[in-house]
Amino acid sequence: MSKRMELYSGNELVAEAAIAAGCRFFGGYPITPSSEIAERMSKFLPQVGGRFIQMEDEIASMGAIIGASLAGEKSMTATSGPGFSLKQENLGFAMIAEVPCVIVNVMRGGPSTGLPTAPSQSDVMQARWGTHGDHPVIALAPSYMREIFDETVRAFNLAEKYRMPVILLLDEVIAHLHEGVALPESDEIEIVNRKKPTVSREEYEPYADTKDHVPPMANFFEGYRYHVTGLSHNPKGLPSTDFEVVHAIQVRRQKKITEHLDDILKWEERSMEDAEIAIIAYGSIGRSATDAVEHLRAEGVKIGLFRPLTLWPFPEKRVAEIARQVKRIFVPEMNLGQLVLEVERMAKGDAEVIGINQVGGVMIRPREIVSRVKEVA
Amino acid sequence: MTFNYDEYVRTETIPHMWCPGCGIGIVMKSIIRAFTALKWDKNDIAFVSGIGCTSRMPGYMDMNTLHTTHGRALAFATGIKLAHPEKHVVVVGGDGDATAIGGNHLIHAARRNIDITLIINDNAIYGMTGGQYSPTTPPHMIASTAPYGMVEPNFDIAKLVMGAGATYVARETISKGIMLEKYIKTGLAHKGFSVIVAESTCPIQFGRRNRLADPVELMHWLKNRGVPKTKAAGMAPEELQDRFVTGELFRDDSRPEFTEVYQQVIDAAMKKENK
Amino acid sequence: MVTAEVAAKPKVKKEPPVVDVIFENCKGCNICVDVCPTNVLVLIKVPNKWEGYIAEVKYPEKCTRCMLCEIECPDFAIKVY
Ligand SMILES: Cc1ncc(C[n+]2csc(CCOP(=O)(O)OP(=O)(O)O)c2C)c(N)n1
Ligand code: SF4
Numbered sequence: 060m061s062k063r064m065e066l067y068s069g070n071e072l073v074a075e076a077a078i079a080a081g082c083r084f085f086g087g088y089p090i091t092p093s094s095e096i097a098e099r100m101s102k103f104l105p106q107v108g109g110r111f112i113q114m115e116d117e118i119a120s121m122g123a124i125i126g127a128s129l130a131g132e133k134s135m136t137a138t139s140g141p142g143f144s145l146k147q148e149n150l151g152f153a154m155i156a157e158v159p160c161v162i163v164n165v166m167r168g169g170p171s172t173g174l175p176t177a178p179s180q181s182d183v184m185q186a187r188w189g190t191h192g193d194h195p196v197i198a199l200a201p202s203y204m205r206e207i208f209d210e211t212v213r214a215f216n217l218a219e220k221y222r223m224p225v226i227l228l229l230d231e232v233i234a235h236l237h238e239g240v241a242l243p244e245s246d247e248i249e250i251v252n253r254k255k256p257t258v259s260r261e262e263y264e265p266y267a268d269t270k271d272h273v274p275p276m277a278n279f280f281e282g283y284r285y286h287v288t289g290l291s292h293n294p295k296g297l298p299s300t301d302f303e304v305v306h307a308i309q310v311r312r313q314k315k316i317t318e319h320l321d322d323i324l325k326w327e328e329r330s331m332e333d334a335e336i337a338i339i340a341y342g343s344i345g346r347s348a349t350d351a352v353e354h355l356r357a358e359g360v361k362i363g364l365f366r367p368l369t370l371w372p373f374p375e376k377r378v379a380e381i382a383r384q385v386k387r388i389f390v391p392e393m394n395l396g397q398l399v400l401e402v403e404r405m406a407k408g409d410a411e412v413i414g415i416n417q418v419g420g421v422m423i424r425p426r427e428i429v430s431r432v433k434e435v436a
Numbered sequence: 437m438t439f440n441y442d443e444y445v446r447t448e449t450i451p452h453m454w455c456p457g458c459g460i461g462i463v464m465k466s467i468i469r470a471f472t473a474l475k476w477d478k479n480d481i482a483f484v485s486g487i488g489c490t491s492r493m494p495g496y497m498d499m500n501t502l503h504t505t506h507g508r509a510l511a512f513a514t515g516i517k518l519a520h521p522e523k524h525v526v527v528v529g530g531d532g533d534a535t536a537i538g539g540n541h542l543i544h545a546a547r548r549n550i551d552i553t554l555i556i557n558d559n560a561i562y563g564m565t566g567g568q569y570s571p572t573t574p575p576h577m578i579a580s581t582a583p584y585g586m587v588e589p590n591f592d593i594a595k596l597v598m599g600a601g602a603t604y605v606a607r608e609t610i611s612k613g614i615m616l617e618k619y620i621k622t623g624l625a626h627k628g629f630s631v632i633v634a635e636s637t638c639p640i641q642f643g644r645r646n647r648l649a650d651p652v653e654l655m656h657w658l659k660n661r662g663v664p665k666t667k668a669a670g671m672a673p674e675e676l677q678d679r680f681v682t683g684e685l686f687r688d689d690s691r692p693e694f695t696e697v698y699q700q701v702i703d704a705a706m707k708k709e710n711k
Numbered sequence: 712m713v714t715a716e717v718a719a720k721p722k723v724k725k726e727p728p729v730v731d732v733i734f735e736n737c738k739g740c741n742i743c744v745d746v747c748p749t750n751v752l753v754l755i756k757v758p759n760k761w762e763g764y765i766a767e768v769k770y771p772e773k774c775t776r777c778m779l780c781e782i783e784c785p786d787f788a789i790k791v792y
């Protein structure tokens with residue numbers, strides 16, 4: 060049973076969901092259009108015995124949530140473009156040290172200060188490759204209100220399950236939009252917690268390979284006294300420059316993703332069964348695309364929608380299948396062409412891939428997608 | 437009687453990586469003796485660092501150790517401490533790590549008066565990256581990026597953190613390991629943000645460039661630059677130029693500690709919520 | 712019954728100090744040699760070690776157990792028992 064409908068903004072829902080998912084630590088730094096998340100967390104966290112801190116900058120907030128997570132708390136930070144850039148180095152630390160945490164990036168127009176109050180989807184590639192070095196990434200991009208809630212919870216669950224940071228990408232449109240939404244009761248929410256070691260301290264290897272490639276994680280102060288470092292390390296956690304050790308551990312970190320794609324990937328499809336044209340869209344533009352597909356279907360166009368909720372890892376296999384099925388794929392995004400590059404890579408020429416791009420801080424509306432589709436047809 | 441350091445050391449990692457005569461080992465040993473004197477349970481200590489030669493120290497310590505990114509140790513440590521206020525959180529870093537790239541986190545940790553102890557191994561140089569100048573390289577000394585001598589003014593780290601709100605501040609040279617241990621111990625036991633500046637040596641990257649390559653000579657040079665607090669009181673400012681004051685420099689037990697204040701916020705918020 | 716042996720408690724004789732340099736840890740920096748007030752230690756040449764030197768306990772009988780060498784050694788390489 061869901062609770063009765065209530066009015067929420069996307070940002071407010073992130074905070075609600077985080078607390079429902081068990082988040083008890085938030086470190087942040089104010090930035091439009093994400094600040095409401097921090098504001099709400101500062102109010103509600105202490106009510107459930109959690110802790111909020113406004114750090115001196117985004118680098119520090121990223122550091123603080125990693126520290127809190129190592130100490131055993133589910134933790135989160137929220138930011139936007141400039142702040143997301145500042146977080147990148149410590150985000151990489153969370154990846155190499157395998158520390159669960161959630162980073163919300165409410166995308167605004169960039170680069171630099173860009174368009175602080177206007178929507179964009181131009182951090183999609185930054186979410187994948189923003190920090191240096193090879194690293195696995197999970198990034199989620201919900202479109203609807205209830206989805207924002209569910210995907211925030213899923214972000215925490217994936218972070219805990221795979222021992223890594225998870226990025227939640229919103230954009231200014233859905234972050235500030237207020238809509239009625241029915242939230243689940245707390246007993247309906249599935250919550251995943253990090254796997255704990257069952258062996259003794261002497262036997263414990265915090266970075267060893269395991270069947271699922273996710274080694275159990277001891278929290279600080281639980282008697283395991285292990286070492287956490289951003290240097291390449293051996294299974295014990297101590298620095299290593301041994302070629303084989305470093306290579307193996309890098310490959311294992313990738314496998315956390317590549318061997319659990321079925322669990323991590325999530326998307327919605329509409330009218331794809333007999334589609335000859337496809338639209339691939341996400342976030343707020345996923346909503347425009349849904350309307351566009353309905354409109355075009357009503358006019359008899361054999362068009363379908365593929366709306367990924369998991370952007371990273373990219374749903375490569377399914378997109379390749381779609382490319383073999385349809386003759387043309389449209390990819391509307393509020394950037395100058397980012398996810399479209401992945402679509403092209405997977406289409407391998409099987410379908411024509413056409414981007415619909417707009418970066419002035421105005422949402423791509425359904426009719427713009429409709430007219431572009433008709434234009435090409 | 438010989439002192440047993442093994443209780444707090446990952447003995448399998450010794451000998452450590454630091455160069456012959458490097459001061460970091462002396463600081464590490466002073467910290468361990470302070471832990472021992474306080475009988476702190478190693479399971480209850482989080483030992484955190486940034487990046488640099490000094491910041492390699494946690495790898496050798498048998499406790500909950502965290503080697504973070506350059507300059508950011510205090511940010512990570514703040515997260516740990518706020519999540520677990522009842523545990524001990526100790527941070528070490530070099531002068532560059534703590535006061536250049538980490539300068540912002542330093543002043544804000546001091547402002548909050550969060551119960552963390554920071555021990556700075558001030559060797560007046562960027563050791564790990566090859567002897568570039570740091571905010572504490574003394575005037576005219578040579579660094580790999582100051583081939584004509586250091587032209588920028590220095591930070592007085594003690595004054596900096598006092599001004600920012602630290603509530604225990606002490607400084608000592610590594611030539612006085614016993615005093616260093618004493619100040620570290622007091623700082624660890626102090627409730628609030630405490631900073632102990634260990635004036636230290638890097639014979640390789642600082643010494644070699646400044647005709648002080650011999651660790652013993654460098655140590656004497658360093659020792660002579662220190663002036664005990666009582667002696668400094670009677671000295672003219674000119675006499676103190678190019679030197680640093682040692683001893684317990686500041687203590688304030690009256691300022692509220694951050695995690696305690698935040699606990700009051702939690703208590704009030706929970707009471708209100710449950711009403 | 713108190714026997715003669717038990718009654719005649721041996722005098723507690725203070726063990727003479729033993730200064731020990733741990734070969735594997737010593738890097739031959741000379742700090743201990745410098746800080747020792749009674750010149751117990753000297754540096755000797757050993758090939759295939761860091762700088763080619765190591766501290767040696769040459770005059771153990773002069774040791775006063777001041778512990779300075781142990782405290783100031785950066786390398787956990789010297790012990791005074
Ligand atoms: C963001 C970043 N910038 C630069 C470096 C390179 N770096 C590594 S250690 C270091 C300085 C070390 O000097 P200090 O903090 O004084 O410590 P020491 O090595 O002297 O103990 C620098 C600049 C880095 N690791 N990360
Ligand atoms: S480079 Fe300098 S600071 Fe680094 S280990 Fe060597 S002597 Fe110590």
Ligand code: SF4
Binds near residue numbers: 741783
């Ligand atoms: S101080 Fe330690 S490392 Fe240096 S010479 Fe003496 S025993 Fe060896």
